[in-house]
Amino acid sequence: MSLTDWIVLGVTLLTIVIYGVWKSGANTNIDQFLMGNRSLRWYHVGLSVMATQASAITFLSAPGQAYSDGMRFVQFYLGLPLAMIVLCVTFVPIFHKLKVYTAYEFLENRFDLKTRALTSFLFLIQRGLSTGITIYAPSIILSTILNINTVYTTLFIGCLVIFYTVYGGTKAVSYTQLLQMSIIFLGMFFAGAMVVHLLPDNVGFVKAIKLGGKLGRMNVIDWKFDPSNRYNVWSGLIGGFFLQLSYFGTDQSQVGRYLTGSSVGQSRMGLIMNGLLKIPMQFLILLIGVLVFAFYQFNRPPMFFNQYEVKQVKASSYAGQYNKLEDQYTAVFAARKNKADALVRALDGNDKIQINQAQQDLKVADKQAADIRKEAIGIMKKNNAKANEDDTNYVFLNFVTHYLPRGLIGLLVAIIFLASMGSTASALNSLASTSVVDIYKRIINPGATDKNYLYASRLATIFWGLVCIGMALYASKVGNLLEYVNQLGSYVYGTILGVFVVAFYLKRIRGNAVFIAAVITELTICLLGVFGLVAYLWLNAIGCIMVIVIAVGINPLFPEKRLN
Known part of the structure; x- marks a missing residue:
């Protein structure tokens, strides 16, 4: 990168961190640190929700995914709008009414402590591992630019995010995400325009799309029902619906974002905004990958991008x-x-x-x-x-660093950093809140002062930051980051969603039944996933349905206790 690019990159990152810390103000209690006093407007909630999901993996790996496999990944998001409707009707008003810090507090009120602890534990393991992947994504960029090992760049990125998350809490996370998403949308628009501009004069946008289609890259919709096929309409609508419903309804990294809304209406509008914008956004990001594919038909690509x-x-x-x-x-x-x-x-x-x-x-x-x-x-x-034989994570990065003009390279690199920082900060904040509220405050040290819990929240943020950095150091072995992070989620989201569905809709099911059903289901899902018996999106639907069916089936074995 040129000096201009380094200046753009440095100024953008520094501005984001300073802005977030400044807007967050001082945190004097746990409600401010974890919930931001529940005071944010709908557009703020919506952009924060989008930024949490749209990590650096989205902007780094999605174009590479489309370059190698086409547009079919967009079907992954087809169930998202339906999931947002269900959340707005069911989850949001209940969580707001109970004024919970985490989604899992509700489960103890409905079932018992062990069910709350189990779902919290599943979330902590899954989110801790997945966050490591989001830290690794931008470290690829730095290592490529500086020609140094990803170990050093991973440590730098991880420590930077830990700093402002520990200092500013959820309000720093939300305010930085608001500015981050604005810069991200602008930068990706310029990137797409530049790809078209750099195509040969006789090609242009329409012919580039046709060219990609002739080589199988415009495979947007696949109507064929095939459980072994990762991406088709049915896996997206059914499996994707269960995955998105579980992710946004039971994953604290997202629940914590819309619980910061100032009212039920503000949270609902933020989620609807996400449901309406996410699919077009993902489509356009994948389309950039197809355009890059067309570009490399006329310009020699590296034989291997990494x-x-x-x-x-x-x-x-x-x-x-x-x-x-x-x-x-x-x-x-x-x-x-x-x-x-x-x-x-x-x-x-x-x-x-x-x-x-x-x-x-x-x-x-x-x-x-x-x-x-x-x-x-x-x-x-x-x-x-x-x-590492999978170089899809490096396709878009190679194009950016070799063909975009000075200044724009720095902006695009900054975008990938910003996306990683936003999603990673949200995840660390959610890991800290779950650890403190569901484990430390409830089991280890109940009845402590608010100052003690605030201190514990900051320590938990540091602890999970270090765990995530450790996972990031392993991430080079997992292949395409975008797919892998969704595969990780599919191992637990179905089980957790099943527990919440039982909690909301099956009032006669008791805690012992749903706890045993969740344990049996999680073991089964792990076996199905490890041996690759079905495509990973289906694990979400299978997990949810299994918990419900098993809980209903064994519930009569646990008769309701009668008071004398």
């Missing part, structure tokens, strides 16, 4: 073999570019026979390039068995 791994193999005894493959790849790219030009001309002529022939020729050339790339990855694995 340059850290490339440098490792080029410094080894396998350098000669790898360099030979790069020469072959360059030659194949030249042929592929000619085929892409031929397809564009055929599209201009609107001749279906020529279009079909040019499409087939381009697919053959594309497969040749993919085969060479596969050989290169094999050489990398020979050199280092632990080498």
Whole structure:
């Protein structure tokens, strides 16, 4: 990056941190630190909810996901608007009426302490691991730019977020997210415009989309019902609905965001705003990935986008073999570019026979390039068995750092940092609130002073920050970050959602029944996920339904206690 980019990056990050700390003011009690005095407006709530979900993973990995796999991931969000409606009708008014700090407080009132503790524990494990992934995402950027190991950049990012979250609490998180999302929307718009601007003069936006479609990247909708297929309409509507309902209704990182609303109406409007904007936002981010894919049909992409791994193999005894493959790849790219030009001309002529022939020729050339790339990855694995062979997280980053003008590079890099900081800060705040309110305050040290709980909240934030940094150091081994973080959530969200559904709608089910049902379900879901018996989105629906069915089935074994 140029000096201009570094200045833009530094000023943007510093402004965000100072603004958040300044707006948050002093925190003198736990309600201020964890809930921000429940005083925020609907648009503030909505942007905070979006920023919590839209981490750096969204802006770093989603374009790479579309580059390699097309647009079908957008179906993941089809159940979101339905989930927002259910939340507004059921969850929001109940949580506001009870004035809870966490979603899990309600479960003790409805069932018992062990059910509350179990769901809190499941949340803490899942969110702690997932937050580590969101810390790792921007560390990839720094390591690429500075050419240093991700260990050092991960430590820097993690410590920066821990600082302002510990100092400012949830109000600092919410105010920084408000400014973050404004900058993010602006920056991603400019990024998309720049991709189109850099395309050849005879291509443009429409032809780039057509080109991507001819190579299978505009696979937005898949109506075929297939439980083993990760992304289709049915997995998105059904599995996605259960995942989104559980995430926004039972995950404290999101519940804590809309509980800061000044009223039930403000919280509801914030969630509706999220439901209306999230799918178009995700569609446009994925579309940028398709445009980048079209761009690289005419501009030679790296044979492997993760340059850290490339440098490792080029410094080894396998350098000669790898360099030979790069020469072959360059030659194949030249042929592929000619085929892409031929397809564009055929599209201009609107001749279906020529279009079909040019499409087939381009697919053959594309497969040749993919085969060479596969050989290169094999050489990398020979050199280092632990080498990360999934480089989708680096696709958009490579484009940004090599082709965007000065200043805009710094802004786009800052956006990815901001997204990571926003979602990570929300997660740390929610981990601290759950640890203190559901575990420390309820089980370990009930009856302590408010000052003691405020101190414990800050210590819990630091503790979970360190845990998340530890997970981030492991994250290089997990592949595409966007998919992996959703897979992690699918292991527990269905179970937790099932507990809440029973709590809200099945009034006769008692605590022992739902506790045992949750334990059995979670063990089953883990087995299904580990052995890959179904696509991960379906784990959410299966988990929720299992808890309900088992709880109803065994509830008669636990008769209601009668008072003498």
